[in-house]
Amino acid sequence: MHVLGRTDDAGPAVRLGHYRAADGSEGATVGLDLDRPHATLIVGKRGYGKSHTLGVLAEDAARAPGVAPVVVDTMGEFGGLAADVVPAHVVDTPTVAAATLPPPAWPALFDLSATDPVGALLWEAAADAETLPAMTATVASASGSDDVRRAAKNHLALADSWDVFDPDGLDAATLLDGEATVLDCAGMDDRAAGALVRAVARGLYDACVDGRPPRLPWLLLDEAHAFFDGVAWPALETVVTRGRTPGVSLVAATQRPSALPSVAVSQADLLIAHRLTAADDVAALAAAAPTYLSGTLRERLPTAPGGAVVVDDATESVHGVQVRRRETPHGGADPRASVRADQSCSDVPQSGHSSSTTGTGVEQTGQ
Ligand SMILES: Nc1ncnc2c1ncn2[C@@H]1O[C@H](COP(=O)(O)OP(=O)(O)OP(=O)(O)O)[C@@H](O)[C@H]1O
Secondary structure (H helix, E strand, C coil), X not given: CEEECCCCCCCCEEXXXXXXXXXXXXXXXXXXXXXXXXEEEEECCCCCCHHHHHHHHHHHHHHCCCEEEEEEECCCCCHHHHCCCCCEXXXXXXXXXXXXXXXXXXXXXXXXXXXXXXXXXXXXXXXXXXCHHHHHHHHHCCCCCHHHHHHHHHHHHHHHHXXXXXXXXXXXXXXXXXXXXXXXXXXCCHHHHHHXXXXXXXXXXXXXXXXXXXXXXXXXXXXXXXXXXXXXXXXHHXXXXXXXXXXXXXXXXXXXXXXXXXXXXXXXXXEEECCCCXXXXXXXXXXXXXXXXXXXXXXXXXXXXXXXEEEECCCCEEEEEEECCCCCCCCCCCCCHHHXXXXXXXXXXXXXXXXXXXXXXXXXXXX
C-alpha cells in the first residue's frame, strides 16, 4: 500500500481506499500515515462522504498500536465504531470538570466580554473555585450590584443544566490509555459541546507536553465549523498550530471550509476534499492550495460520493482517491422516505389486516 502523509515506509497507516484515475479507473491501494502527528482537513458538501471518511480514519486509528483516537460525535453517527469490529467504546454522557475550563473561557462561554461586569464576575468565580456549586457560592458572596450577581448566577445555573460539568469528568489520562473513545454529543447544547471539546483538546495537548503518554492522541471532529468559532477555538488553535511537536493530531471535517479560520486551513498538512460546489468554499481552499497543485482545485474535485482529492504536504503531491467502504456501521446514511415506507410495510402484521386497519389509510403497492 502506498501511504500518503509520509516519505518513509514505517509505522501504522489508515487504509483509505484506492487511487482513482481521471477516467474513473481504480488503481493501487492508498493509505494515510498514522505514525506521526497530522492536521487533517476533510471537506465536502452534504452527502458526499465526509463523515464516512472520518469514520474510515477512526476505524484504522482505533486498531493502530500507539494511537488513541477520540471522536467527537455531534450527530450520533459514530456509535457503530463500538460494534466489536475495532477496539472502541462510546461515552454516552461525556462530562468534564468545570476547572478544566480556564477563567477567560467562562465569559466567552456566554458570549460575554471580560470587561462586561457579569463576564468579569464569572471570570473571578472560575479563578476562585473549581466546581459549579463553589463558583455559584463565590458569585453569591461577591460585592457589587444585585443585578450583576443574579445574572452571573443564572449563567452558572444554565451551565449546570447542560450536565456537561462534573468534577469526576473525563481526563486525558483515561482517553490516552485505552481503546478509541466516541464522545456522544448528540443533542448537547452547542456551548456545552464547545466547552467539552475545549477541555478535551487542551487536556490531550497538555498531557503530551507534560509527559510521554502511551499513545498519541488523534482528536476527530465532525461538523468542525461549529467548534472553530466558539469557546473551543483557543484550544483547537493550539492543537492546529503547535500540536505536532508534542504529538497531537487533529482531523476536522466540515462542509463549510469558508467558515473556518484561515489558519485552520493553511495549517492542514493533509487535505481530503470531496465534492464541493459553493464558490466561497472552493475559494477558501484554493487560497490555501499549495504551489505543487497543478491546475485548479475546482477542476480536480470529484463529483461522486466517496471520491476525493487528497493534497499531501509531506510528499507535495495531489491524488484522486476513492475512499473504501466502512467496516463498522455508518450511522449517517442518508434517510430515504422510500426505505422508511418499505420498512413500515414489513412492520405491519400480515394476518387479517387490511390497509385501513393499519391506521395509515394509505394503499401500499408491491405487497
Ligand atoms: N466511500 C464511500 N463508500 C461507500 N459509501 C459512501 C462512501 N462515502 C459516503 N458514502 C455514503 O454516502 C452517504 C453520505 O455520506 P456521509 O454521511 O459521510 O456524507 P456527509 O458528507 O458527511 O454528509 P453530512 O454533511 O450530511 O453529514 C452515506 O450513505 C454513506 O454511507
